[in-house]
Amino acid sequence: MWVNYLDQALLLAALAVTVNLLVGYAGQVSVAHAAFAGVGGYTIAYLSGVHDWPYLASLAVAVLIATAFGVVIGLIALGLEQEYLILMTLAFSLGIIGVFATFDSLGGVMGLTGVDGLRLFGLELEEPSDWLIPSAVVLALVFAICRRLGESPYGRILKGIREDAVATRALGKNTFGHKIGIFAITSGLTGLIGGVYSGWLGQATPSAFGFPLAMAVFAMVIVGGNANLPGSIVAGVGLTMIEPVLRGVLGFQSTQAALLQVVLYGALLVLVMIVRPQGLFPERSKRVAAPTARATVAPRPERPDEHAADVVLRAEGLSKRFGGIVAARDISLELRRGTVTALVGPNGAGKTTVFNLLTGTIAPDAGSVTLNGAELVGMRPDLVVRAGLVRTFQDVRLLNRLTCLENVMLAVPDQQGERLGRLFVPGRAISRADRGVAAQALEWLDFVGMADQAATPSDALSYGQSKLVSLARALATRADVLLLDEPASGVDAAWVETMLSMVAAVRDEGRTVCLVEHNLDVVRELSDHTYFMELGEITASGTLAELTGSARLAEAYFGAQ
Numbered sequence: 001m002w003v004n005y006l007d008q009a010l011l012l013a014a015l016a017v018t019v020n021l022l023v024g025y026a027g028q029v030s031v032a033h034a035a036f037a038g039v040g041g042y043t044i045a046y047l048s049g050v051h052d053w054p055y056l057a058s059l060a061v062a063v064l065i066a067t068a069f070g071v072v073i074g075l076i077a078l079g080l081e082q083e084y085l086i087l088m089t090l091a092f093s094l095g096i097i098g099v100f101a102t103f104d105s106l107g108g109v110m111g112l113t114g115v116d117g118l119r120l121f122g123l124e125l126e127e128p129s130d131w132l133i134p135s136a137v138v139l140a141l142v143f144a145i146c147r148r149l150g151e152s153p154y155g156r157i158l159k160g161i162r163e164d165a166v167a168t169r170a171l172g173k174n175t176f177g178h179k180i181g182i183f184a185i186t187s188g189l190t191g192l193i194g195g196v197y198s199g200w201l202g203q204a205t206p207s208a209f210g211f212p213l214a215m216a217v218f219a220m221v222i223v224g225g226n227a228n229l230p231g232s233i234v235a236g237v238g239l240t241m242i243e244p245v246l247r248g249v250l251g252f253q254s255t256q257a258a259l260l261q262v263v264l265y266g267a268l269l270v271l272v273m274i275v276r277p278q279g280l281f282p283e284r285s286k287r288v289a290a291p292t293a294r295a296t297v298a299p300r301p302e303r304p305d306e307h308a309a310d311v312v313l314r315a316e317g318l319s320k321r322f323g324g325i326v327a328a329r330d331i332s333l334e335l336r337r338g339t340v341t342a343l344v345g346p347n348g349a350g351k352t353t354v355f356n357l358l359t360g361t362i363a364p365d366a367g368s369v370t371l372n373g374a375e376l377v378g379m380r381p382d383l384v385v386r387a388g389l390v391r392t393f394q395d396v397r398l399l400n401r402l403t404c405l406e407n408v409m410l411a412v413p414d415q416q417g418e419r420l421g422r423l424f425v426p427g428r429a430i431s432r433a434d435r436g437v438a439a440q441a442l443e444w445l446d447f448v449g450m451a452d453q454a455a456t457p458s459d460a461l462s463y464g465q466s467k468l469v470s471l472a473r474a475l476a477t478r479a480d481v482l483l484l485d486e487p488a489s490g491v492d493a494a495w496v497e498t499m500l501s502m503v504a505a506v507r508d509e510g511r512t513v514c515l516v517e518h519n520l521d522v523v524r525e526l527s528d529h530t531y532f533m534e535l536g537e538i539t540a541s542g543t544l545a546e547l548t549g550s551a552r553l554a555e556a557y558f559g560a561q
C-alpha cells in the first residue's frame, strides 16, 4: 500500500510543481491543467492501452497534444482579466472532462481501463514498486525544468506579469507571449505527468482528472507556498500521504480515510490562508552584493540651445475619444534631444492620455507618432520601449513583492536568460550574465540614491522612494526618451529636491525627457519648453514664464496652483 501511495505522491507533487510555476510565478490561475493531465492520461490509455503503441512514443504524443491544448486555450483565455481566466479555464476543464465521459471510443463515464503491459526502456511496469523510479524521474525532470524557468530572468518576467502585467509590458517585455509560452509549457508538462499517472493507475477515467484533482493540486501549491517549488514537493507528498496514514496508522476504513483526507485538505488550506498566507515555504528574493563603485554621470558642459536640438519624438494630429469624452484632440508636439519638455494642465485635461497614446498603451483614433523618424503607431507597447521610448506611471506601479533590485533588473533589455532557447543550454553562462544584469541594476539604483534599499521589497518603500526606484527602472531600459508621469507630485519636499536633481542629471546625460507635473516649481526648474492642455487639446505652448504670463491661463489654471 505505502509504495502505491508514494508513486501517487511523487506524481501529484510533480503536478503541484508545474501548477506552481503557472500560478505562483506567473499569477495565471488555471483550473484546466488537471484536465490537461487528463489529455495526457487518455492519450496513453488510447494509444498504448487500446492500440499497443510503445509507451515512450505515446508519452511524446501526450506531451504534444497537451501542449497544443494549452496553446489554443491560452490564446482564447489569456487576454482576459484574472477572474475571467479562472472561469474560462473551469469551463474548458468541464468541457474536456465532458468529452472524455461522452465518447464511447474513450470508454464513456467508466473511462479506458485495462491499461497494462507498459514497458519503459525495457523495464516492465506492472507492480507499484515498478512505478517508483519513473514517478521519481518525472518529478525530478519537472522540478528541474520548472526551477530553471522560474528562477531565471524568464521567471522574473513571469513574476512581473503576476505583479502587474501593464507595468511589465511598459518595461519592454512581451507579456502576452510569455503568458502563452508558460501556459503551453506547463500544459505539456501536465500532459507528461498525466500520461505516467494513468499508466500507474492502469486506466484513464473522467473522475481521475476532474475538479477534485485540480483542487487538490491548488491545496498543495498554497500550503507549500506560492513560487516555492520545493515547498510544492513537500506539500504534494505530505498531503497525499494523509490518506495512507489515516488508513495504515490510525485504522480508518479506506472510504472513510478518503473522505477525511478531503476534509483535512480543506481545513489545512483555511488554516494556512489565515495563519501563514505565504504558505509553509515563502517565496525567496534575489540576494544582492553590496554596491560597488558609485555610477557617475558625466555632466555636459553646456546645455544645448533648445531650438537647435534635434527633434527626437514628434506627434502629429493625435486624437482619442472614449465614448462621449474627447480625451485627446489633434495633439501635435515635439520633444528635442537632451531637453526637458513639460505637459501641464488641469486634472482630466488629457495629459496621461497623451502618454498612453505616445507609448502605444492605447491606440489613437487618428494621428502619428515618430521616434527618430520611425512610426510608432500600431507598434506593441513593449516594442515601443525597445525602440527607445519608456514611460513611468502616475501611480508608480512598482512590482510589490519583488525587491527594488529585481524591479530594476527586470527592465534591463536583451537578457540572455529571458530566451527559452538559451535557458536550457548547459553551463553557467546564464547565471554569469544575470550577475552582470544585477550589477547594472545596482548602478541605476545607486544613481538615484537607492542602492542601500536594493534588497527591500518595493512595497516597503515610502512614496518618494518608490518614485525614485521607478525612475531607476525606466533608466535601466536604456530608452533614449523618458516620459515621466508626475515624478514629484505627492512626494514630500525632501524627495522633490532629489527627484529634481535626478531628472536634471538624466537630461545632462543627453536623454530626452517629457514630464507631466502639477508641481510648478519642478516645471519651472526643469522644463525647457511647456505645453498647456485643456479639455483634451494643447491650447498654448512656450516657456513656463510665457504661459504663466498669460492672463487667461493664470485665471484658468496657474492662479489656483
Ligand SMILES: Nc1ncnc2c1ncn2[C@@H]1O[C@H](COP(=O)(O)OP(=O)(O)OP(=O)(O)O)[C@@H](O)[C@H]1O
Pocket (backbone or CB within 6 Å): 322, 325, 326, 327, 345, 346, 347, 348, 349, 350, 351, 352, 353, 354, 394
Ligand atoms: N481608458 C479610459 N476610458 C474612458 N475614459 C478615459 C480613459 N482614460 C482617460 N479617460 C478620460 O479622459 C479624460 C482625460 O484623462 P487623463 O487621465 O488623460 O487626464 P490627466 O490630464 O492626465 O488628468 P490628471 O492630471 O488628473 O492625471 C478624463 O475625462 C478621463 O476620465
